[in-house]
Structures are given as structure tokens and as C-alpha cells.
Amino acid sequence: QKEVEQNSGPLSVPEGAIASLNCTYSDRGSQSFFWYRQYSGKSPELIMSIYSNGDQEDGRFTAQLNKASQYVSLLIRDSQPSDSATYLCAVNIANTAYNTDKLIFGTGTRLQVFP
Amino acid sequence: DAGITQSPRHKVTETGTPVTLRCHQTENHRYMYWYRQDPGHGLRLIHYSYGVKDTDKGEVSDGYSVSRSKTEDFLLTLESATSSQTSVYFCAIRGRNNGYTFGSGTRLTVV
Numbered sequence: 233q234k235e236v237e238q239n240s241g242p243l244s245v246p247e248g249a250i251a252s253l254n255c256t257y258s259d260r261g262s263q264s265f266f267w268y269r270q271y272s273g274k275s276p277e278l279i280m281s282i283y284s285n286g287d288q289e290d291g292r293f294t295a296q297l298n299k300a301s302q303y304v305s306l307l308i309r310d311s312q313p314s315d316s317a318t319y320l321c322a323v324n325i326a327n328t329a330y331n332t333d334k335l336i337f338g339t340g341t342r343l344q345v346f347p
Numbered sequence: 348d349a350g351i352t353q354s355p356r357h358k359v360t361e362t363g364t365p366v367t368l369r370c371h372q373t374e375n376h377r378y379m380y381w382y383r384q385d386p387g388h389g390l391r392l393i394h395y396s397y398g399v400k401d402t403d404k405g406e407v408s409d410g411y412s413v414s415r416s417k418t419e420d421f422l423l424t425l426e427s428a429t430s431s432q433t434s435v436y437f438c439a440i441r442g443r444n445n446g447y448t449f450g451s452g453t454r455l456t457v458v
Contacts, residue, residue: 240387264445275437275449276390320389324445332397334380334405335439335447339389 235259236323238338245345251308253341255321258302264324265297267306270340271317280306311345318342350374353438353450360457366425368453370438372418378441379421381405381413383434384452390437396421428457 392405
């Protein structure tokens with residue numbers, strides 16, 4: 233089982249609709265969760281962070297976390313063609329031996345917003 | 348990009364040759380990371396550093412080594428490049444709120 237799983241898509245939604253992107257993770261000890269957006273040929277860009285159960289909203293973006301179900305989601309309201317990109321879910325995995333941590337990524341979901 | 352630069356941006360090298368990629372940061376961050384990105388695999392962690400001379404392996408460390416002799420530079424070396432190491436390599440730093448900021452990437456082709 234992969235540590236972080238996402239549906240690769242593509243997820244196609246019409247302009248103005250809500251896009252819903254989902255992610256599951258395997259490490260129950262994870263405490264920090266992130267969503268990155270990556271345009272083709274560019275580097276990943278952090279768009280949302282979430283640390284506790286519930287919703288975290290920033291503009292048109294809402295991140296949702298359910299630690300009991302090991303599930304993270306990203307909602308994009310009023311989707312625009314400029315939102316077309318690959319969205320990467322990332323989970324922080326702690327290394328208690330060295331008191332460090334690392335970010336493990338899912339393979340990403342490609343979102344297409346059509347006019 | 349938040350004071351992080353990668354060099355070179357593009358490189359073509361021959362199988363069996365050593366290659367070194369450089370990541371440079373100007374913000375004195377303690378944690379630095381090297382990832383590779385391939386179609387169908389997403390971003391995979393190669394090595395990371397949690398301080399000068401302190402490094403650890405990631406998911407796909409075979410064939411790679413790293414060095415961090417000063418805070419601002421994190422070097423990734425392919426000891427003997429193979430075609431399977433053709434990829435886009437990203438360096439990242441850990442900033443506030445534990446979110447990572449990525450460099451612009453290095454596209455490496457091994458022929």
C-alpha cells in the first residue's frame with residue numbers, strides 16, 4: 233500500500249463548478265497535511281495546509297481533514313480554467329529516531345476545467 | 348522562488364558518468380530535500396538533510412549520494428548515471444508551518 237494515494241484523473245469539471253479532490257494516507261501518526269498545485273513544466277506550489285480535523289478555508293479553496301478515516305480532501309469553488317493543473321496531496325511523516333520529518337507525496341490528480 | 352535556486356536547469360549526460368546537481372538557499376533553512384519526479388510516480392524523496400553534515404535516505408536513494416558542508420548548499424550526486432535516472436529533480440526547503448518551497452527544477456537526461 234502506498235503511503236499517500238490519489239486518483240490520477242483527469243477530473244473534468246465545467247467552469248464555475250466545485251472541483252473535489254481526494255487523498256488517503258496510511259500513517260496514523262501524521263500531523264500535517266498539504267495540497268500543492270503544479271502547472272505543466274513548473275515546480276509544485278503550496279496552496280493549502282491543514283493540521284486538525286475539520287475544514288480550513290482560504291479564498292476559493294477548502295481543505296478538509298478526517299484523521300479517523302485517514303482522508304484529506306481539497307474543494308475548489310467556482311472553478312476557473314486557470315485552475316487546470318495537477319494537484320498533489322502531501323503528508324508529513326515523522327522520523328522519531330532523528331527527530332526529523334519528511335513530506336511524502338501522492339502521484340497527483342490532474343484537474344481540467346473547461347469553459 | 349523564496350531564495351532557492353537549482354543548477355543547472357538542464358543537463359544531458361552520458362551513461363556511466365558522475366553528475367552533481369546543486370541546490371542553493373539564501374534563507375538559512377535547516378531542512379533541505381531532494382526529490383525526483385517521473386510520470387506515474389509523482390514526487391519521490393531521494394535524500395534529505397536536517398543540518399550541516401546531517402543527512403538521511405528517502406524512498407529512492409540507491410545510486411545517489413548527497414553532501415551538505417554548509418547551510419546554504421545541498422548537493423546531489425549521481426555516482427554513475429543510468430538511463431533510469433533520467434528525470435526532473437526538485438530541491439525543496441522547509442519553511443514556516445512545515446510547508447515546503449520548491450526550486451525550479453533540473454531536467455536531467457542520461458543518454
